[in-house]
Structure formats: structure tokens, C-alpha cells
Amino acid sequence: MTERTHLPASGIAEKLARGDVFSEACPSRQILQHITSRWGVLVLVALSGGTHRFAELRRKVSGVSEKMLAQTLRALETDGLVDRTAFPVVPPHVEYSLTPLGREAAIRVEALVDWIEDNLDDLQAARAEAEPAAVL
Amino acid sequence: MTERTHLPASGIAEKLARGDVFSEACPSRQILQHITSRWGVLVLVALSGGTHRFAELRRKVSGVSEKMLAQTLRALETDGLVDRTAFPVVPPHVEYSLTPLGREAAIRVEALVDWIEDNLDDLQAARAEAEPAAVL
DNA sequence: GTTCATACTTACCTTTTTGTAGGTACTTTC
DNA sequence: GAAAGTACCTACAAAAAGGTAAGTATGAAC
Numbered sequence: 517m518t519e520r521t522h523l524p525a526s527g528i529a530e531k532l533a534r535g536d537v538f539s540e541a542c543p544s545r546q547i548l549q550h551i552t553s554r555w556g557v558l559v560l561v562a563l564s565g566g567t568h569r570f571a572e573l574r575r576k577v578s579g580v581s582e583k584m585l586a587q588t589l590r591a592l593e594t595d596g597l598v599d600r601t602a603f604p605v606v607p608p609h610v611e612y613s614l615t616p617l618g619r620e621a622a623i624r625v626e627a628l629v630d631w632i633e634d635n636l637d638d639l640q641a642a643r644a645e646a647e648p649a650a651v652l
Numbered sequence: 653m654t655e656r657t658h659l660p661a662s663g664i665a666e667k668l669a670r671g672d673v674f675s676e677a678c679p680s681r682q683i684l685q686h687i688t689s690r691w692g693v694l695v696l697v698a699l700s701g702g703t704h705r706f707a708e709l710r711r712k713v714s715g716v717s718e719k720m721l722a723q724t725l726r727a728l729e730t731d732g733l734v735d736r737t738a739f740p741v742v743p744p745h746v747e748y749s750l751t752p753l754g755r756e757a758a759i760r761v762e763a764l765v766d767w768i769e770d771n772l773d774d775l776q777a778a779r780a781e782a783e784p785a786a787v788l
Numbered sequence: 789g790t791t792c793a794t795a796c797t798t799a800c801c802t803t804t805t806t807g808t809a810g811g812t813a814c815t816t817t818c
Numbered sequence: 819g820a821a822a823g824t825a826c827c828t829a830c831a832a833a834a835a836g837g838t839a840a841g842t843a844t845g846a847a848c
Contacts, residue, residue: 535772537694537765540715544768547775551764552688554805558673570825579676581807586826596778606814607824617771617778624767628687628760629673632680635753636671639683642732642753690835706795717837722796742844743794791848798841805834817822
């Protein structure tokens, strides 16, 4: 009954510990949610195209508000995926980029996004058909 | 100023149309959100392990309520990613599986999830460090 | 004939997320 | 000296997501 989530028992186990998103209590769930959040995905993809300033990101990720962009960036920074570099000048100049860990994550996220973009037509066609189903 | 989102102009363009998640109006945004939704990710990964019944999914995806599981499955079915097969028996018997399109999507989602699970320790370590940063 | 089981749906309520509008600090431009 | 520009933060309000508990249908088991 006792499910292992991410509780290293001792010694070697600590180094081999692996997350399990199916477990509610596993911290991987939270990281997954940050990465797959509405704006998190788009920010990661945008940053995988290179360093961006705050205002640049806002323009690129159409529809995001300042508040949500700031919040998303902070979450990704806290997870160690995004690097924030502030230059002490006026007006303020801040650059955002991916950390090595962030680049790894972004590769996977981009693969998904690219697939969706490439298969949009199929996806939309499937949606049109899928509606009047239900055998029972 | 006029950004192309997913508005096929004519002829060949229709076949070459490609989504752009950075555009607010592009329908790829919605599909992306279904796939990367809190429970959508987990359902796709679960189903990539094979056909499941409703109750099986509920048990596997710990923490999901009946309502959300049903809602998530319906959204994925509508997008043409999940296939629902209902057998007209009593008590009801319904099987969920991935469509070919769903399998493609699930591969990408799983890649991300696996990466997170594999690198949980690094991610958590990075989080611990990333807090007292800020150069300015 | 009451209970049980499955796969849901629905109503109602709470929590979380997101948006809006305004403010801040400081310097350069007009 | 008023306005503009950057990168935010904060309070408030609205919208969306999520949870809980109950109900539905049907036939088989008791």
C-alpha cells in the first residue's frame, strides 16, 4: 500500500531516486506543471531561440500580460531552468536565457510544440470527425 | 502588422499551413493547452502504456477526480487523440486508448515527463540554489 | 426487492489562475 | 519641468479550473 514517491531511503537509493508523476505527492508534479503551464511552454520555446529581454518576450508571446510573464519567469528561474541577468543601468536592462537544464527541458517542449504546429491540419480534421461518435 | 496565424489563403497554402503557437489566435494554442493540461499530460502518458478502462485510469493517475478525468478524456477524444470504445453491456464497460495521432503526441509528452523524472534530483538542487540570486 | 457495480453527469461551492489598472524608480529627451 | 522608457510589483476583480457529493441506468447477485 505504501507507494514510493520520491523518498530516498538510504545510501545508494538517494542517487538513484527517480520521480514518478503518477504519484500525487511527488515533487515532479509541480515541476511538470511549471513547465507545461500556459505561458511556461511558450516562454521556454521563445528562450530556446536565444536570450531575450522582458519586453521582447512580451511581444513574442502574444497575449501574455506583464504580470503573468513576470510570474512565469520567476517560477522557471526558481526551478533552475531560466537564468536572469540584470544590468544595473537606467533604464533597467534585464536579460533572460535558458540554463543548461532549461535547454534540456526546452528541447522536449519544442518537440511537442513543433509536432502540434506541423500537424495542425490533421488535428483539426480529427476534431471535426470525432464529435458524433459514441457507439453506446 | 497583419500576422499570419492559421488562415489558409488559397490553393497550395492550404496544404502547407502550419500553426504558430506564438499567435494568440492560432488554434494550435488550444490543442497545446489540452495536451499540456494538468491531467491531460498524465492521461496521455498512462494511455501510452496501453488501453485502460475509466476506473483503471483513475487509479493510475492519482489525485484526479471522476469529473476531471471524464472532462479530460472528452477533450482529448474531441481533439482526435484518444479513442473511446464503449461495450453495450451491464455494468458498463468502456475502453480508452490512443489514436495514431494520440500516440504521436504521447511520445513527445512522455519524453518530457521521463526527462523530468530522471532529472528530479538536479532540478530540486537547482531550485535550492536559484533562490538567493539577483545581481542587481 | 434491495444491494452492488460501472461509467459517467450534474449542481454547487472553493480554489487557483489570470487580467486590469495603477504605481515605482531613475534618467534621458524635449 | 513634463513626458517617456524599462522592468517590474501590488491590489482588486473576474474567470477558469477543480473538488465533493449526489444522482442515473441497467441487470445480476443475494
